Amino acid sequence: MLPPDEDNTLKRIDIQDQARLGFLRTLSMTINGMRHRLGRSVVTILVIVVAIAFLMNTLSESMLKNSVAGRLDERIKELHTAANLATHLSQAGTEEQVLSRLAAAGEEETIPSELQSMGGFSDATITELTEQAAQATAIVTWLERLNYGQRRRLLHDAEGYGVFGWLREPEHLQRFETELATMPSLKLPVTTETLHRFLEAWPTTRARSEQIRTGWLEAANRLATSLDGRSMIEALSDAEGEFGNQVREAGFQLDATTADRVAPQAREMLDVKRIEQTIDSDAMQIAIAQRLDILPGEIDPKLLWRFLGSGSNASWFLQRMTETGFRAEDLSRERLRELSRIYREEQALASVAWVRDSADRRILDQRMIWLIGVSLIVCMVGITNAMLMSVTQRFREIATMKCLGALDGFIALAFILEACMLGFFGGLLGALVGLTIGMSRMFGTFGSLLAGAIPTFSLLLAVGAALFLGVILAALSTVIPALQAARLAPMEAMRVE
Amino acid sequence: MPSDDATLRVIIRTVGLTKHYQVKNVVTEALRGIDVEIYTGEFISVMGPSGSGKSTFFNMIGGLDGATGGRVFIDEVDVAQLTAVELAFLRCRKIGYIFQSYNLITYMTALENVTTPMAFADVPPDEARHRGMELLELVGLADRWFHRPIEMSGGQQQRVAIARSMANNPSILLCDEPTANLDLKTGSGILRILRQLNTDRGVTIICATHDHRMLDICNRLIWIRDGRVDRIAKRDEVHIEVGTIGGEQQ
Numbered sequence: 181m182l183p184p185d186e187d188n189t190l191k192r193i194d195i196q197d198q199a200r201l202g203f204l205r206t207l208s209m210t211i212n213g214m215r216h217r218l219g220r221s222v223v224t225i226l227v228i229v230v231a232i233a234f235l236m237n238t239l240s241e242s243m244l245k246n247s248v249a250g251r252l253d254e255r256i257k258e259l260h261t262a263a264n265l266a267t268h269l270s271q272a273g274t275e276e277q278v279l280s281r282l283a284a285a286g287e288e289e290t291i292p293s294e295l296q297s298m299g300g301f302s303d304a305t306i307t308e309l310t311e312q313a314a315q316a317t318a319i320v321t322w323l324e325r326l327n328y329g330q331r332r333r334l335l336h337d338a339e340g341y342g343v344f345g346w347l348r349e350p351e352h353l354q355r356f357e358t359e360l361a362t363m364p365s366l367k368l369p370v371t372t373e374t375l376h377r378f379l380e381a382w383p384t385t386r387a388r389s390e391q392i393r394t395g396w397l398e399a400a401n402r403l404a405t406s407l408d409g410r411s412m413i414e415a416l417s418d419a420e421g422e423f424g425n426q427v428r429e430a431g432f433q434l435d436a437t438t439a440d441r442v443a444p445q446a447r448e449m450l451d452v453k454r455i456e457q458t459i460d461s462d463a464m465q466i467a468i469a470q471r472l473d474i475l476p477g478e479i480d481p482k483l484l485w486r487f488l489g490s491g492s493n494a495s496w497f498l499q500r501m502t503e504t505g506f507r508a509e510d511l512s513r514e515r516l517r518e519l520s521r522i523y524r525e526e527q528a529l530a531s532v533a534w535v536r537d538s539a540d541r542r543i544l545d546q547r548m549i550w551l552i553g554v555s556l557i558v559c560m561v562g563i564t565n566a567m568l569m570s571v572t573q574r575f576r577e578i579a580t581m582k583c584l585g586a587l588d589g590f591i592a593l594a595f596i597l598e599a600c601m602l603g604f605f606g607g608l609l610g611a612l613v614g615l616t617i618g619m620s621r622m623f624g625t626f627g628s629l630l631a632g633a634i635p636t637f638s639l640l641l642a643v644g645a646a647l648f649l650g651v652i653l654a655a656l657s658t659v660i661p662a663l664q665a666a667r668l669a670p671m672e673a674m675r676v677e
Numbered sequence: 678m679p680s681d682d683a684t685l686r687v688i689i690r691t692v693g694l695t696k697h698y699q700v701k702n703v704v705t706e707a708l709r710g711i712d713v714e715i716y717t718g719e720f721i722s723v724m725g726p727s728g729s730g731k732s733t734f735f736n737m738i739g740g741l742d743g744a745t746g747g748r749v750f751i752d753e754v755d756v757a758q759l760t761a762v763e764l765a766f767l768r769c770r771k772i773g774y775i776f777q778s779y780n781l782i783t784y785m786t787a788l789e790n791v792t793t794p795m796a797f798a799d800v801p802p803d804e805a806r807h808r809g810m811e812l813l814e815l816v817g818l819a820d821r822w823f824h825r826p827i828e829m830s831g832g833q834q835q836r837v838a839i840a841r842s843m844a845n846n847p848s849i850l851l852c853d854e855p856t857a858n859l860d861l862k863t864g865s866g867i868l869r870i871l872r873q874l875n876t877d878r879g880v881t882i883i884c885a886t887h888d889h890r891m892l893d894i895c896n897r898l899i900w901i902r903d904g905r906v907d908r909i910a911k912r913d914e915v916h917i918e919v920g921t922i923g924g925e926q927q
Contacts, residue, residue, distance in 0.1 A: 195754055198765035199799035209796070216784030580780040583741065584841070585769020585797035587762065670768065671741035673780055674732060674853055 201590050210597045217570075221602060224566045228606025228650050229613060231559030235552050236614025236646045237621075240639055242548070244622040247633040248532070255629075256529055259522075261438065262445035266412040269403055269432060272396035275341060278389045282313035294433040298395030299388060312385040315378050316341065318369045330366070333359045344382045353379070399431035406430070416446035451511065452519055455488075456481045463504045471496065485523040488516045532626055556649075560657040567599065567661035571668075578665050579673035588666040595665055599658035600651050607650020611643045688849060688881050689715040689738050693747035695904075696733050707733040709904035710747065717848065720875045721883045722891045725901035731885050732853070734901060738883070739774065739851045740767050751849070769797050773842030773880075777854040779834040781826040787813060787837045788822040794844035812840035816870055832863030839870055843880075850874065852884040856891075868894060 201209075214221055257264075273281070278295070285292035296306040323331065323343060334356050338346035347353050360366060368375065406426040407415050415423045419439040427434045458464045459479050469476040472487065488494050494516040501508040571578070578591055623630050696708040707730045715721055715738075725731040736742040737749050740756050749756045751771065759767065768774075781790050788809050795805035813819045816836035826834050835855060842850055852871065856864035872894045874880045884891055892898065898915055900907040 195759060195763050195771075196766055197760075197762045198769055198797070201797060201799075205796055205802075209793075212789070213782075213784050576778075576780055577782055580776070580782065581793070582765070583739075583768055583774045584794040585765050585845075587765050587797075590797075669742065671736040671739075673774070673776060674736065674741070 198585060198587055200587065206590060206593055207597060210594045211601070213594070214598055214601065220566065220570065221598075224563060224602050225606040225609065227559055227562040227566070228603060228654060229610040231555045231653075232607050232610025232646050232650050233614035233617070234555050235649070236611045236642065237618045238548050238552060238614075239642050239646070240615050240618030241622055243635055243638055243642065244618065244626075244630065244633070247635045248622070248626050248629055251629065251633045252529060252532065256533075258441075259445075259526055259529070262413065262416055262442045262449060265434075265438070265442055266416060266446075269416075269427065270400055270412050272393050272400055275386075275389055275393065278392050278396075279313045279316055279341065282310045282389070283317035285310050294431075295392050295396075298399060298431060299392040300395065301388070301391075305388070309385065309388050312378065312381060313389070315370055315374065316344065316385065319343075319375075319378075322369050326366070330363065341386075344379060344386075348379050348382060395431065403427060403430040403432070413446050413449050416442055417450060419443040419446065448519060448522060451515070452523065454506075455511075455516070455519070456484065458501060458504070458506055459484055461504060461506075464500060464506075467500050467504075468497075481523075482527065485520045485527075488520040489524065491517060494520075528627070528629070532629070556653060560653055563599065563602075563654055563657035564660060567595065567658045568664065571595075571661050571665045574665075575668055575672050576675070578668050579670050582668070582670035583673050591668075592662040592666040595658055595662035596655055599654040599662075603651040603654025604647065606654070607647040610650060611646040614646070615639065615643060685716045685718070687714045687750075688717045688752055689713070689883075690750040690753075691738065691747065692750075694734075694737055694744055694749060695746035696730075696737065696742075697745045707904055708737070708744075711901070711904075711906055713899060713906060713909070715881065715883065717881055718875070718879045719881055719897060720872070720895045721881075722895040722898045723883060723885045723901060724887070724898060725907070729901045730904040731901050733904075735851060735853060735883075735885055739772055740764055765797075769794055770845040771847050771849060773844070773847040773850045775835070775838050775842050775850060775852040775855050777857050779826070779831070779838045779858075781834055781837055781841070783826055786823050786825055787818060787829070787840075790826070790837055791841045791844055794841060798845045800845075809840070809844070812843055813837070815843075816840045830863070831859050832866060835859065835863075835867050836870065839867070839874075843874065843878075848881055850880050850882045852882065852886075854885055854887065856886070856888045864888060865890065 282292060282295065285295075292306070292310065296303075299306070299309075301309065320341060320343070323335070326334070335343050335346065336352075347356055357372070360368070370378065403426065406423070418424070419427070419434065419442045420436075421443075424434055424439045459468065459481070462476075465476040465479055468479055468484070468487065471493075472479075472483075488497060491513055494513045497516065498508050498511060498513060501511075581591065582588075619634075626633075691711050691713050694708055694711040695706070698705045698707055709730075711730075711734060723731055723734065733742070737744055737756075738751070740749075740751065740759075743757060751767065754767075756764070756767075782793065785793065788806065791809040791812055792800075792802075792805040795808065796802075800808070810819060810822060813822050816839055818833060818836055818840070821829065821833065824833075826837070829837070835858075839855075850871070855871070856867050859867065868888075868890055871882055871884070875882050875894075884895070892912065892915060895912055897912065898908075898910050900909075
């Protein structure tokens with residue numbers, strides 16, 4: 181009655197360990213499933229995109245700001261070369277300025293030859309002096325970072341470079357060292373021996389820097405006689421010519437490159453001043469006000485320069501100047517527009533100068549780290565929730581797979597792989613979205629200033645980091661759902677709804 | 678009993694099988710001691726009202742759930758002694774499962790569904806496809822191998838499920854109400870295929886069912902009531918009583 185076991189299909193199977201499915205086959209099965217659940221995947225990816233875009237946007241904006249801030253410093257220094265040089269040539273620097281210039285030269289291991297000649301020192305003396313100045317600056321900078329209580333205990337009320345005179349009193353130095361020994365978190369930037377030797381030499385150092393100051397002052401005074409009643413800026417407009425030689429003769433250094441840069445700048449400054457003075461005259465003010473159809477009182481330099489940006493306005497203005505009795509024959513329409521452009525660039529730089537203060541040269545500040553951290557946690561919770569729902573919805577599928585011989589590891593791996601892929605695409609998309617928003621926002625703020633200041637390599641690195649973070653976050657968020665899925669009992673497949 | 682026949686082996690044996698479920702302080706005794714022996718090549722119908730412990734019994738002999746007391750031997754191997762990895766091996770190659778609601782993987786084609794257990798058994802993809810097509814041919818669906826479950830009727834889905842359960846040439850097929858979701862005609866088709874597998878391939882088939890047509894094709898019937906074996910009968914003995922039993926069943 182029962183069928184005989186003819187073709188031997190009932191042969192006994194020895195129970196062995198179930199084979200593990202290869203990674204690639206797991207991957208292809210996971211991708212197959214994901215294609216089917218595209219809608220859900222897209223929603224999960226969006227969560228990741230938003231979080232990573234936020235991170236990437238903040239990161240890229242901060243990096244661009246820092247980069248612009250660096251360029252800004254250079255550009256402002258460049259634009260102000262003439263003004264800075266004028267100050268340098270008219271008055272001797274303070275003791276602090278002399279010492280910090282020496283210290284800067286010491287760090288770059290160059291000999292500050294201008295200061296050397298002003299003090300009339302030999303190479304050996306100036307080298308020793310720059311070394312001393314570097315130590316002095318290092319110690320003073322270190323002391324300035326202490327809080328009020330620490331300073332009070334260590335130094336009483338001595339300040340700035342005055343602390344060295346104060347510390348030369350033996351009882352003060354002893355108190356300083358005893359107190360310092362009780363603050364183990366503080367460490368002097370120089371050794372005790374160096375400090376002692378430095379303090380020993382301090383009066384000499386001071387006297388030498390004073391000698392430089394005197395030399396500087398004499399040079400400035402010598403130069404003042406060659407001004408012939410011109411202002412320093414007026415004189416500097418001839419920096420490539422006679423006045424340049426006079427500067428060098430007086431004891432300053434002025435190389436040809438700087439002179440070539442300074443002279444036109446000085447001429448610009450003079451022209452700017454001349455043109456701005458025209459609006460002090462009522463006739464000019466009223467004429468401009470009529471042309472612009474505004475009140476004369478509203479006219480200020482800013483408005484004037486914007487007005488001169490257009491060629492027809494510039495021609496009209498030149499004609500007015502001549503008519504009103506101003507000297508204008510050496511000015512041209514193009515010159516006015518050029519000055520207007522420079523003025524507006526300076527204004528633009530000034531308007532974004534805040535970036536130097538706001539970017540304290542760190543990529544992310546505490547508050548942003550906190551915000552980004554929260555957004556990433558919210559993202560993780562979102563992914564975990566989506567994956568837990570996915571486990572609940574797919575319980576029958578998972579249990580069936582287990583009935584068909586899937587190992588717990590396969591089920592868990594499939595979930596983690598799915599999350600990694602979501603994380604990859606979400607991270608990639610988020611990084612690009614964040615970068616695009618950051619770039620366009622920063623371009624809106626800084627305009628052309630940004631063009632040469634894009635830190636491409638760092639930004640690419642940040643994109644890579646964001647991508648990596650997306651994958652890791654998604655994988656971590658899915659650990660719990662994956663374990664839950666792996667632990668699902670295969671008999672759930674039998675359940676009938 | 679078939680045990681007289683020397684050529685037959687016991688493939689499933691349960692000894693004093695009990696199962697308790699505990700939810701908080703309430704203990705439910707689903708099985709209260711079941712002793713059965715099932716022989717290779719048999720076609721068994723398990724019948725019983727809902728709540729009788731039929732499903733629990735099924736889970737136990739399918740290696741899907743552990744017993745509270747007593748033992749389950751599949752091919753003389755004590756299921757309780759197997760590790761998780763060995764249990765997966767058992768489910769993959771030794772037992773085929775057929776579910777009331779088919780449980781096909783929705784995003785896979787018919788062929789992919791059939792070859793999935795082969796993938797788990799580490800069969801090379803080319804061979805798996807070849808064997809998968811053969812199995813689909815066996816259930817008469819070779820021309821629809823690329824269809825997804827949603828594109829197929831219930832009967833076609835169940836036929837794919839049967840092909841899938843046979844993927845690794847198991848010696849036991851566990852069918853949980855295979856025809857309950859199907860109309861009479863389609864159900865008959867499914868039963869015909871099961872019968873064919875039983876006679877042509879000698880697969881031991883254990884069917885939980887309410888379907889009386891099953892009585893015509895099975896060798897033995899096991900009634901379970903209140904977690905105990907109510908009665909075991911050969912088909913010959915039952916045949917005359919069908920009407921009466923039909924009256925008893927809901």
